[in-house]
Amino acid sequence: MESPYAIEMLHITKKFPGIIANDDITLQLKKGEIHALLGENGAGKSTLMSVLFGLYQAEEGEIRKDGKPVKINNPNDANDLGIGMVHQHFKLVECFTVLDNIILGVEPNKHGFLQKQEAREKVMALSDKYGLHVNPDALIEDITVGMQQRTEILKMLYRDNEILIFDEPTAVLTPQEIEELMQIMKNLAAEGKSILFISHKLAEIMAVADRCSVLRKGKYIGTVETKNTTMEQLSAMMVGRNVNFHVEKGPCKPGEVILDVEDMSVASKVHKNDAVKHVSFKVRKGEIVCIAGIDGNGQTELVYGLSGLEPLKTGSIRFKGQDITHASIRKRNTSGISHIPEDRHKHGLVLDYSLEYNMVLQRYFEERFTSKAGFLKRAPIREYAERLIEEYDVRSGQGPITPARAMSGGNQQKAIIAREIDKEPDLLIAVQPTRGLDVGAIEFIHKQLIAQRDAGKAVLLVSLELDEVMDVPDRILVMYEGEIVGELDPKTTTQEELGLYMAGAKRDEVKA
């Protein structure tokens, strides 16, 4: 009898020193279904996929294709079995054309010479069949993220893969592009392809998947039919407790203006045009203002300008009524601006320092931490770090002396948040503060931001996550290609409207 499953991973166990990443996990993908794999960060999804692609060998368990046991020792084996994957970070060569990227590795050739015409015909036929519009001659660096993703999908189809894995495919897309991707996935499944959809976004799973398998802390929790379940049930399975999706917050009571940015432009490091173009806005006491937008539309450079990491080309910044346009970074830090940076490894922590030294990075020079002769006072630093660890529940192996590098991402982020909030800033700039964190940590961070607001501080949040943009702030400013193209009220706007602004399809003249 023919097996109903395209691929099965049965009782997979994979151990790393000190941790069981996959503990007896079973995943069965039916032919022609869309199957979601749900789990928090660190639940073991990536390890399971690495086992499937032969990057790791499982200690126990077996993999079956069409009911027959198979051995997968490297990605080429997986490819030969018809398994393809769209990685979360695209594996595309930026200065190659779409066509070159699709054929790379399986180039049609005569005696080593490329036969691109043949490849082009096959690609265009696939593109028509599945509604995957691409321009085969465009360079990857010039096309939208959506088209890059379609290129990745075409790569799998060009190789006649039957089992398609999408690793968190929606993280980089606008709502409209997500909609389009869902439709494409449904078309592919209808054509008989089997799809594994890795995600932690419940709404998308409910919308597109037939079944959903849930992992938690390396263990297999169960598989459910999406039509017989609810988002609440799924999240309880994923987290192990009930999670409150809605961010609780009281009404916003904006006070006086704390940050007043006028006509700010910042040069770009990657291209000739300015990354931020003549942007003006204000942030008041007691409100959370969110800069929304698709990654790479100038948000990073805007924050660099505010924090002093990059000089302004034009315009001015006034903070608490004082002009800080040319103030040094330390001046800004000590006068009441806190900054939770986008890249916590690059700008947030010195990874090879201990946790306690990271906690005093911006205030080690204060009298209570440094003696008159210039030596650090070990005991007060230790005490201070211990207090923050206690208050913000920063978990680490050895407490204050743990090297920052040895901590988990969530706890690194908590350490930064503890440090920045404990400075009692008047303005807190938080850039993607929840990036890569699990639901529990996200909840904690959102509570902290709102507590700051309620304490009468100004908060400037930069976020790429739509849920965060809709739930946390009191005002949304949308950035598109370096300009603020819209100001929205999260209480009255919809995700669709927000998406139109983010994609540049809609814009207002914004008066700050």
Add this chain to the structure above:
Amino acid sequence: MSVVLLIQYTLIFSSVLLLVALGGCFSEHSGVINLGLEGIMVIGALGGALVMRFLPAGTPGILIVLLTLLAAILFGVLYSCLLAVASINFKADQTIVGTAMNMLGTAGATVLVKAINTALNPDDHSSTIQYITAKKAFIVNIGAFEFNWFMLVAVIMLAFAYITLYKTKFGLRLMACGEHPQAADSVGINVYRMRWSGVLISGMLGGLGGICYILAGVSEWKFENGVAGFGFLALAVMIFGQWKPLRIAGAALLFGLFRALSNVYFGFDWLVSLNLPGTVYNMMPYIISLLVLAFTSKKSRAPKAEGIPYEKGMR
């Protein structure tokens, strides 16, 4: 007369720069920075010079040319294995390996040639090899113009480089490894093998460039002098040419012209009347390369992953 001479020297020096820069181009497109080109040139030149020195008198010209080229290629390729092993397999810092190769190249060649010279004649402690007769095999006189077979070799190699990089499966894979090795790996390309190929091809072209350089104009070479920074000039040519063979050819002609001027400037009255010391013309290619790099490096687009050792499984 002096115009013909200028063209002749321009072409021969451009050939050197073109060959070596194309070598660098292959290595860098595979993802390995080859700063050791200078050393590879010296070793390639050594191989060729030894063949010319020790071939029996009366060897047919065509055989001299072929054997000399083969020896230069072989020496260059073998020497470039150092870079490949160290930077690809042992993941050493490519800049440091290249620098070490440059020092070792000149020093090693000097020691070897001195040893050979002293063995043949106990009073001879020089590091010079003479190849007066053998050199004639490379030259065909067309009127006043001295055609050198290396000019043809350079043009053939230009065509070879262009076709290989842009028209073949190998070229597409090679460039993918220099831009995004993880992407190449994910579609089943063996990044280590492609990088080895890139480095070995650069050894081949570097060796050819080396023998070409010591045959341009002189009939003996003192190996203590190395190749006078031509490996680095070739790197400048490669960057100015934006890692693209045709643009590299253009850049090589420009740099070759300035280098040629120092050989023939006294043939042009208006240059002589400027009354500049000859050393100024000798400096020209180096000064030009500084200027060119200072003004173009901001825009230049090197292969993205060059210089970064590839580790499987790293993101």
